Amino acid sequence: MTDHTPEQPSDATTPDWRRTAVVYQIYPRSFADASGDGIGDLPGITSHLGDLAELGVDAVWLSPFYTSPQADAGYDVADYRDVDPLFGTIDDFDVLLERAHGLGLKVIIDLVPNHSSDEHRWFREALAAAPGSAERDRYIFADGKGVDGAEPPNNWLSVFGGPAWTRTTNADGSPGQWYLHMFDTRQPDWNWDNRAIHDEFLSVLAFWLDKGVDGFRIDVANSLIKAPGRPDLDLSSPVSTFADLPDGEEPAVADLPMWDREEVHEVYREWRSLLDTYSPSRMLVAEAWVRPLHRLARYVRRDEMDQAFNFDFLASPWDARVLRLVIDRSISTNAEVGAPTTWVLSNHDVVRHASRFGLxxxxxxxNGIRAGDPQPDAVLGLQRARAATLLMLALPGSAYLYQGEELGLPEHTDLDDDLRQDPTWWRSDYEIAGRDGCRVPLPWVGGAPGNGFGPSAATWLPQPASYADLAWDRQFGVPGSTLEMYRDALRLRASLGLATGGLAWLDDAPAGVLAFTTAGITVLANISDAPVPLPAGELLLSSEALPSGDAAGTLPVDTTVWLRV
Known part of the structure; x- marks a missing residue:
């Protein structure tokens, strides 16, 4: 038996919400539309906060709603201190915050510190200024290589495809310097070697903290700092995954000049110091695609972040060996720095797990699924997704849910290519579908215009036909529905104290079965290819109906149960 007992702060009399919360991610343009224009907005979110409180989550995280030209769905910020008219007004945000707090929900907002929009006032000033000026020093400008500087300053590539550099044009029409954008051309990277950027973001944090927000999700938290001299990328560095490693090995990781630099931790220590001046406690959570896990744990040391998304868990295949390896290493590695693990299965950047597990x-x-690609097995995918969710929600630590997963929503896999809006689509020369398929507006009322997304039939992306039967109203109160499974799981997770329970593996479980005890219950997930015997006991929850109707029979394939044995 392998035992993991999470460490709690020595002075804690009750669990710190930052260590245990279930956080529900809201993608504003796709959650609910109050205006009828087909795009979700802040009043739409406010109108459904009661549903989320009823679901049983502890907090909501809002993806960006700031002023933006929407070149990358709001992750290109033009004004960090205001709401884009697309989503409402700053007064609408204040109403949302008050309503959420009245329901006992914490509110976490997105912060995008690696880059701004090219329409940010400071970037427009930089383009108008001369090379070497203070205005340009807020961003990363450089002369090109080759004859007349016609080649990019180095070989870095954008995450969205293509080069990470774009050349400017001088006022007289001649070619100018290049600027760095690790994402879209309209998202120039900030220069974090400039103290003015540090001060600006401390001011932005204070603006929202003073309003009463409970924390920040930090976009691309492992970026910000680039290696001195910005050397070319070494494309020969090995990269591996947990799936192809012996149990005793860690994945290889490249030493990259633009990701996970040591100096980035100095930024978050400074932010932590600011947040610690506020009461009650405020949270920082890192979106950091960092490997191996001991590197990720550095972001959640006591003087930095509170949480970091466990993307190794999200990226794991439906494989018992790999999942146990990731769970074990995640808990033990984070325990070394006194931090919980933050579990997640879906978000706005990845194929929904109800479809991913059907592949x-x-x-x-x-990275997205098109109509001509191999299609997921919808029934298998949902069955595995439900089982994976019950496995995740039984694990100690915090957990994140992505809007619509409580309905079992699949990826939209036959979206018309002409409707795609993710910049990945065109920057990959129309080869990579990108993220639009997981960002489709939610169905609230099945069969209503737009499935109840708003007062009109308009939806900024079309919904697949399957969404009508999966709508919130079609599942609420229906025994066995995915929505009711989530409600039951969140209620039991809270009442049993699973977030703070220790985890002890049952090593005599059949091959392909993950089995452990936590907080007085036994959890079994059958990831093998055959049913297995199920110990007698009180069945608390099952991801699928059991053949015998109780816990005395067998555990079907791709099914997770919670038992009191």
Whole structure:
């Protein structure tokens, strides 16, 4: 038996919400539309906060709603201190915050510190200023290589495809310097070697903290700092995954000049010091695609962040060996720095897990699915997704849910290519579908215009036909529905104290079965290819109906149960 007992702060009399919360991610443009224009907005969110409180979550995280030209769905921020008219007004945000707090929900907002919009006032000033000026020093400008500087300053590539540099044009029409953008051309990277950027973001944090927000999700938290001299990328560095490693090995990781630099931790220590001046406690959570896990744990040391998304868990195939390896290493590695683990299965950047688990598990995870691509097995995918969710919600630590997963929503896999808006689509020369398929507006009322997304039939992306039967109203109160499974799981998770329970593996479980005890219950997830015997006991929750109707029979394939044995 392998035992993991999470460490709690020595002075804690009750669990710190930052260590235990279930956080529900809201993608504003796709959650609920109050205005009828087909785009979700802040009043739409406010109108459904009661539903989320009823669901049983502890907090909501709002993806960006700031002033933005929407070149990357709001992750290109033009004004960090205001609301884009697309989503409402700053007064609408204040109403949302008050309503959430009245329901006992914490509110976490997105912060995008790696880059701004090219329409940010400071970037416009930089373009108008001369090379070497204070205005340009707020961003990363450089002369090009080759004859007349016609080649990019280095070989870095954008995450969205293509080069990470774009050349400017001088006022007289001649070619100018290049600027760095690790994402879209309209998202120039800030220069974090400039103290003015540190001061600006401390001011932005204070603006929202003073309003009463409870924390920040930090976009691309492992970026910000670039290596001195910005050397070319070494494309020969090995990269591996947990799926192809012996149990005793860690994944290889490249020493990259633009990601996970040591100096980035100095930024978060400064932010932590600011947040600690506020009461009650405020949270920082890192979106950091960092490997191996001991590097990720550095972001959640006591003087930095509170949480970091466990993307190794999200990226794991439906494989018992890999999942146990990731769970074990995640808990033990985070325990070394006194931090909980933050579990997640879906978000606005990845194929929904109800579809992802319906694909072959021995191939790389796709970045979007098009109509001509291999299609997920919808029934298998949902069954595995439900089982994975019950596994995740039984684990100690915090957990994140992505809007719509409580309905079992699949990826939109036959979206018309002409409707795609993710910049990944065109920057990959129309080869990579990108993230639009997981960002489709939610169905609230099945069969209503737009499935109840708003007062009109308009939706900024079309919904697949399957969404009508999966709508909130079609599942609420229906025994066995995915929505009711989530409600039951969140209620039991809270009442049993699973977030703070220790985890002890049952090593005599059948091959392909993850089995552990936590907080007085036994959790079994059958990830094998055959049913297995189920110990007698009180059945608390099951991801699928059991053949015998109780816990005395067998555990079907792709099913997770919670038992009191």
């Amino acid at each position: 072959p598990q021995d191939v790389p995870r796709p």
